[in-house]
Amino acid sequence: MKDKIIVIVGPTAVGKTKLGIELAKAFDGEVINGDSMQVYRGLDIGTAKVTPNEAEGIVHHLIDIKDPAEPYSVSDFKTDAAEKIKEITARKKIPIIVGGTGLYVESLLFDVSHGGEAQPNQAFRQRMQQLAEESGKDVLHRKLTEKDPEAAAKIHPNNVRRVIRALEVIHETGEPFSSYQSEKVKTPLYDTLTIGLTAERTLLYERIEKRVDLMMEAGLLNEAKELIETVSEDAQSIKGIGYKEFIPYSKGDCNIEEAVQKVKQHSRNYAKRQLTWFRNRFDLSLWADLTANEQAMQQVFQAVKIHIGRD
Known part of the structure; x- marks a missing residue:
């Protein structure tokens, strides 16, 4: 039998982290990070990394496992996440993969290459x-x-x-x-319930812009400056949205307002690409708009209960 897992995907700022924690609390689960930037130590604000207070005691795996100068590939994630699924399942807990990096999540769920x-x-x-x-x-x-x-x-x-x-x-x-084979058949590796989170486009963009403003208040600029001073422009970590936009600012090629607007613009564009990716590449078990009404959350919980065989 294939291991049962829960996967939560969707665009940035849609509420994936919060849902992962709620499901882990309700169904005795542990979260596995599926975001390519949250693996890096020190990249906390710009990646919206879960804080200890937000985690509410729920164990989160594959966060803060690499220094910013180190590479971390799709295949590295596939290996590490698969091992965590085994460990969590062996403890009779439910693995919950949470993240918006489509290549990472797809590589874990299916026997595919993304070369x-x-x-x-x-x-x-x-x-x-x-x-x-x-x-x-x-x-x-x-x-x-x-x-x-x-x-x-x-x-x-x-x-x-x-x-x-x-x-x-x-x-x-x-x-x-x-x-890499573009037409390779995707063979599922797990018994997966895949939940896609979405939101009305205007509201999602408002949430993204507000989050960037809150990140700036929390010290994103200093976090980005430290990263820029620490790693080369070729490093994978500095390519993340919320960091690369401050490189021109650090060189005097733009002002802070222009850099922040770029972060917002790139975040909106990324959210759109994420939605397109998951709609086109994933056969999701259900889509849920948790910003719309409480019924959506009830539907998610019911789907999880059925998937893991609980009344």
Whole structure:
């Protein structure tokens, strides 16, 4: 039998963290973080990381497990989260995965690879391009051969752009470029109840903007400055919304108001992409708008009871 798990997904600022805690309290569960930025220590305000007070005693896993300069890939998350599911299940508790990073959650739930969907990393591409120009295309291709011989066998050394993309995928995801198959059948790995949270678009955007304002009041600027001073612009941690927008400000290229507006804009855009991702890629068990009425929460609780076999 497959392990039973609960998954809560949806856009930023929609209430995923709070629901995860409520379900864990009601059904003796533990939360596994499914957000790519909350794994980093020190990135607390900008990632809306759950505080001890908010957690209400509920155990949260895969939070604060990496230093900001360290990489953390999709495959790393899949391995770590799968291990946590085993541990939690062995304790007769319910694993509850909470997060909005679609690639992470999908990699955990299904037997799929996301190599072809790695986000572009311009700094990495520039370094690889420079390596090809200074040392030759063959050096770059040998680098790919060492990391992914199957991909190297299919990509000609003269196709520098494709070689760089393959190396970029490996760098960003930790997975071989050759492992990606766009039409790969998604095989479920768990007995999953997947809850998608949503909200009316205007209200969601209002919540996002208010949250950014509260983050600024709580010290987001100082948190971002410390990160910018600590890691390189190529680090995965600094690519997160709420941090990368302050890089131009730190260089004197924009004022604080412009930086904050960028955080809000990027957060709204991200929320839209998240909703599209989960609607198109996930066969969700149910969608719930917890901002609309109390009945939505009752429906969620009823679905969980049925899923885990409780009256």
